[in-house]
Amino acid sequence: MVNVTVDPLTRIEGHLRLSTEVNAEGVITDAQSSCLMFRGFERILQNQDPRDAALLVQRICGVCPTSHSLTAANALDQLFGVADTIPKDALVARNINQALNFIASHATHIYILWGPDLANPAYRDVLTPLGETGNAVWKEMVGRFAPISYKIDGQSVPVGSSYLAAIPEKKRLQEAIAVIGGKMPHQVTSYPGGYTYKPNVADIGKLSSYYLQVMDFVSNYTLKVPFETWIENTYNASSPQKAVSFVVEHLKGLVEKSVASNDFSREAGWGDAEFYAAFGSELVGETLLGLPASLKHDKIGGYSDPSKIAFLSYGGFYKPENGDGYDPNSPAGDRFLTSGVVTGSLEYQNFDASKITESVAHAFYDDTADLHPSKGETNPFTDPEAIRFDQGSESRYTWNKAPRYDGTPCEVGPLARMLAAKEPLVTGLALAFNEKGYSAANVYTRMMARIQETAIIANELLKWVTVDYDPNGKIAVDTDLSMAKNSEGMGLWEAPRGALGHWVSTDSNSKVITYQPVVPSTWNLSPRDGAGVPGPLEQALIGAKINAVDNALDINYTNPVNILHIGRSYDPCVSCAVHTIDLTGKNAPRTLRIV
Amino acid sequence: MKNLIRTLDSLDFLKLDRRTFMKAVGVLGATTFLGTYKTEIASALEFAETKIIWLHGAECTGCSESILNGGNPDIVQAISKLNVNIAYHETLLAQQGLFVDGEPVNTSELNSELLVDELIEEGNYILVVEGAIANGPDGSGRYCVIGNRTFKELFAKAATRANAILAVGTCATYGGIACADSAVSQVTDYRGVAFTKEDRSKGMLTELGIHKPVINIPGCPAHPDWILLTVGAVILGKIKIPEDLETILDQYGRPKVFFPTDHTVHENCPRRGYYDRGEFDEQIGGEKCLWKLGCKAPYSHADCAIRKWNGSVSMCTQAGSPCIACVEPGFPDSSRPFYVEAEDKGVLLGANIDTLSKAAVGAATVVAGVHAVRRMKGE
Numbered sequence: 001m002v003n004v005t006v007d008p009l010t011r012i013e014g015h016l017r018l019s020t021e022v023n024a025e026g027v028i029t030d031a032q033s034s035c036l037m038f039r040g041f042e043r044i045l046q047n048q049d050p051r052d053a054a055l056l057v058q059r060i061c062g063v064c065p066t067s068h069s070l071t072a073a074n075a076l077d078q079l080f081g082v083a084d085t086i087p088k089d090a091l092v093a094r095n096i097n098q099a100l101n102f103i104a105s106h107a108t109h110i111y112i113l114w115g116p117d118l119a120n121p122a123y124r125d126v127l128t129p130l131g132e133t134g135n136a137v138w139k140e141m142v143g144r145f146a147p148i149s150y151k152i153d154g155q156s157v158p159v160g161s162s163y164l165a166a167i168p169e170k171k172r173l174q175e176a177i178a179v180i181g182g183k184m185p186h187q188v189t190s191y192p193g194g195y196t197y198k199p200n201v202a203d204i205g206k207l208s209s210y211y212l213q214v215m216d217f218v219s220n221y222t223l224k225v226p227f228e229t230w231i232e233n234t235y236n237a238s239s240p241q242k243a244v245s246f247v248v249e250h251l252k253g254l255v256e257k258s259v260a261s262n263d264f265s266r267e268a269g270w271g272d273a274e275f276y277a278a279f280g281s282e283l284v285g286e287t288l289l290g291l292p293a294s295l296k297h298d299k300i301g302g303y304s305d306p307s308k309i310a311f312l313s314y315g316g317f318y319k320p321e322n323g324d325g326y327d328p329n330s331p332a333g334d335r336f337l338t339s340g341v342v343t344g345s346l347e348y349q350n351f352d353a354s355k356i357t358e359s360v361a362h363a364f365y366d367d368t369a370d371l372h373p374s375k376g377e378t379n380p381f382t383d384p385e386a387i388r389f390d391q392g393s394e395s396r397y398t399w400n401k402a403p404r405y406d407g408t409p410c411e412v413g414p415l416a417r418m419l420a421a422k423e424p425l426v427t428g429l430a431l432a433f434n435e436k437g438y439s440a441a442n443v444y445t446r447m448m449a450r451i452q453e454t455a456i457i458a459n460e461l462l463k464w465v466t467v468d469y470d471p472n473g474k475i476a477v478d479t480d481l482s483m484a485k486n487s488e489g490m491g492l493w494e495a496p497r498g499a500l501g502h503w504v505s506t507d508s509n510s511k512v513i514t515y516q517p518v519v520p521s522t523w524n525l526s527p528r529d530g531a532g533v534p535g536p537l538e539q540a541l542i543g544a545k546i547n548a549v550d551n552a553l554d555i556n557y558t559n560p561v562n563i564l565h566i567g568r569s570y571d572p573c574v575s576c577a578v579h580t581i582d583l584t585g586k587n588a589p590r591t592l593r594i595v
Numbered sequence: 596m597k598n599l600i601r602t603l604d605s606l607d608f609l610k611l612d613r614r615t616f617m618k619a620v621g622v623l624g625a626t627t628f629l630g631t632y633k634t635e636i637a638s639a640l641e642f643a644e645t646k647i648i649w650l651h652g653a654e655c656t657g658c659s660e661s662i663l664n665g666g667n668p669d670i671v672q673a674i675s676k677l678n679v680n681i682a683y684h685e686t687l688l689a690q691q692g693l694f695v696d697g698e699p700v701n702t703s704e705l706n707s708e709l710l711v712d713e714l715i716e717e718g719n720y721i722l723v724v725e726g727a728i729a730n731g732p733d734g735s736g737r738y739c740v741i742g743n744r745t746f747k748e749l750f751a752k753a754a755t756r757a758n759a760i761l762a763v764g765t766c767a768t769y770g771g772i773a774c775a776d777s778a779v780s781q782v783t784d785y786r787g788v789a790f791t792k793e794d795r796s797k798g799m800l801t802e803l804g805i806h807k808p809v810i811n812i813p814g815c816p817a818h819p820d821w822i823l824l825t826v827g828a829v830i831l832g833k834i835k836i837p838e839d840l841e842t843i844l845d846q847y848g849r850p851k852v853f854f855p856t857d858h859t860v861h862e863n864c865p866r867r868g869y870y871d872r873g874e875f876d877e878q879i880g881g882e883k884c885l886w887k888l889g890c891k892a893p894y895s896h897a898d899c900a901i902r903k904w905n906g907s908v909s910m911c912t913q914a915g916s917p918c919i920a921c922v923e924p925g926f927p928d929s930s931r932p933f934y935v936e937a938e939d940k941g942v943l944l945g946a947n948i949d950t951l952s953k954a955a956v957g958a959a960t961v962v963a964g965v966h967a968v969r970r971m972k973g974e
Contacts, residue, residue: 006693015651044927062655063655146689175905184660
């Protein structure tokens with residue numbers, strides 16, 4: 001057995017360590033996910049003015065600040081007792097801000113953080129011996145996705161065309177957020193009662209213009225089939241099977257045109273999404289399309305035991321058609337992307353916030369908590385010698401806690417949201433993989449879900465900007481600090497990386513007693529719980545082959561590219577994931593229980 | 596100045612030759628350290644490659660996100676025109692830390708831990724630090740560990756051999772959000788590079804006994820222009836380190852050109868007209884002055900209101916949110932509570948409110964502004 005450790009896993013937010021035990025066949029037999037930093041973030045809100053939360057808490061994360069500040073605003077809406085009266089146009093403005101952040105964050109992940117692994121020399125070694133097709137595929141991968149300052153065998157590799165083109169688009173999207181959010185990162189407009197800025201007609205015009213420019217990028221680089229055609233035949237398809245059939249037929253057409261010439265370029269119709277949709281998967285690429293090779297990303301990052309995993313969404317984006325106000329409990333169907341829990345065997349259940357628990361059994365916190373939140377207390381280890389990351393699965397090995405839903409580890413993020421929303425294409429892919437003996441969740445479906453969600457939200461964004469938002473509408477209801485006396489608030493929302501919840505309680509002076517975020521990466525990067533069940537990323541690593549394309553060549557422990565793919569497929573955010581909670585207050589959130 | 600920025604904004608730097616580009620950057624960056632380069636640039640069009648090692652401590656990656664939003668210059672232009680090599684940056688680089696049975700493996704082309712050690716060994720680099728540095732628990736630094744070593748250890752190693760050190764963002768400069776007062780802040784003991792809050796003696800360099808000059812570029816996040824123009828000035832030799840630092844930096848290590856001692860965000864605030872007329876919003880969503888909603892712009896020394904953010908499209912107060920003085924060494928504690936007007940706090944940033952009000956209004960301010968302050972103060 002060989003220990004293969006990636007530390008730090010770069011091209012993510014924050015500092016993450018993935019430690020694995022690998023056998024002689026190159027298969028991972030054990031894994032630990034360790035978050036390496038402790039900041040003690042939400043403690044800074046205790047005894048403070050709760051209104052500061054939306055601006056302070058977003059500074060947990062510079063990649064998805066909008067999500068944190070809007071989740072805080074949701075929690076504060078309830079704390080101030082105004083959630084049911086927030087004006088519709090404030091809800092739409094929040095949606096627009098969040099949608100732009102989703103698109104920017106997903107694009108960053110796809111092109112800047114995740115994409116460069118496709119230019120890993122391991123793929124050259126596997127693909128180029130396959131002849132002209134392999135050569136052509138490798139040429140596309142390195143030509144599109146190579147990052148800056150990149151070298152292979154001492155030779156500088158030019159920056160990938162898609163990578164390079166994505167940077168100004170990211171900037172453009174951030175600019176669009178700034179138009180209605182003041183600045184990015186750390187936009188400033190989230191506040192209990194509504195939105196601090198009332199976007200005017202000129203702003204709407206600007207947003208529309210930004211939208212068109214971003215869509216130019218999409219049609220030039222990402223998706224060569226017209227965007228409307230794609231949405232119509234996937235998202236709006238009458239069944240999951242029809243959505244998958246459309247994509248497979250579209251790809252078949254491309255393969256037929258390209259197979260003789262070995263031309264897989266964008267000019268030949270292969271957008272980045274089409275390219276990955278075909279070559280990323282063994283089932284789609286080889287079995288259905290008859291391609292001679294694929295990256296086999298559908299064979300890594302899956303779950304072997306459906307009873308030990310679920311997919312969770314709290315529900316994100318308000319529905320403008322519901323008018324003013326919203327339900328803080330996010331019942332099924334109440335949000336544009338609905339809340340829900342999908343089991344490991346793909347059955348949908350309604351979400352119930354009271355079923356969330358957190359375990360510290362394998363994290364560096366004093367284990368003094370009992371079952372009652374009113375008495376629970378959690379404190380970080382203060383002995384430097386006790387903070388060790390290399391002591392194996394039985395030890396404490398991370399700053400991340402282990403959240404569970406009804407006792408089950410949950411994957412959160414685009415795949416979970418698309419499954420909960422029963423999105424036809426992603427659901428269809430998941431069902432197809434299940435049927436053919438693959439894990440429904442895998443690196444391929446995780447990335448396809450992220451791409452598809454970006455498309456869906458872009459589609460909805462245009463409606464929010466041009467149809468739903470009324471520049472003459474009301475943007476906020478009045479609030480006063482006294483409205484937050486002896487109160488509690490729960491903010492349930494979706495960040496690009498997944499389910500995000502904030503819980504706040506206040507005393508008789510309207511000061512914060514407790515403030516607790518439970519964030520997406522806490523779920524995905526979770527360690528083992530008290531029962532020894534590994535977290536989602538750990539489960540996804542165990543059983544995976546470490547080298548490219550199903551260990552196609554000799555085992556190479558020094559370039560475990562599949563560990564990198566699996567880890568990064570969750571779009572980890574470690575500064576979000578690690579936080580400490582303090583439930584010493586008598587009004588501690590009832591929905592949370594420390595086990 | 597304002598018109599100039601607008602004009603330059605509309606230029607496409609990629610279409611400019613290097614000479615015009617540098618000229619534009621110089622003018623935009625304004626007087627103090629980019630102003631005099633023109634003749635030198637004309638004769639020196641080629642720059643030697645400058646390596647940057649960009650380290651991430653306890654941070655949110657917001658400053659890295661911010662630099663990708665740069666417009667004057669943008670990051671790609673800076674890299675190509677100034678011949679910058681971002682040799683190490685955890686969010687951007689291809690590499691990652693790779694260990695087999697505890698030993699680093701492969702080469703620096705794939706292993707970031709080998710890469711950073713090689714780069715430090717080679718020397719001749721600018722060190723950029725994003726994020727605060729954990730000193731806790733008990734001075735061990737183990738609250739932030741990367742690649743089997745504490746961030747404190749990595750920082751010490753990189754700082755020792757750096758040609759120049761830039762602390763970027765309020766966390767790296769003064770500790771920022773990581774140093775905010777809380778029940779655990781004494782235990783975590785986060786530090787800025789050269790300062791912790793206003794205290795230079797608590798900076799991590801002092802703690803480590805390393806004596807190196809540092810340029811502080813605070814902000815939560817730091818504005819991309821502030822970062823890239825400063826990097827550009829260092830590369831151009833417009834800032835001689837250490838001899839120029841005393842004149843171009845303020846007492847908290849900030850370039851005065853971006854963080855002027857005698858200028859606050861308030862002076863060019865888009866809502867300034869309302870202030871001068873004494874018209875104030877008391878609920879969010881309006882368009883008047885935000886003073887009564889807690890705006891700290893009169894105490895915030897930065898050029899945000901002139902430069903604005905994200906391609907100059909907006910800024911905090913323009914979007915209806917009070918300035919929270921995120922460039923000041925005491926942030927966030929000195930600005931909290933954000934939504935309570937500064938006068939009600941009595942003391943802000945260690946200074947008496949009355950003095951600050953006068954300073955904020957400034958000698959050149961219209962009489963109406965003085966009246967407005969008096970009206971607010973009930974005089």
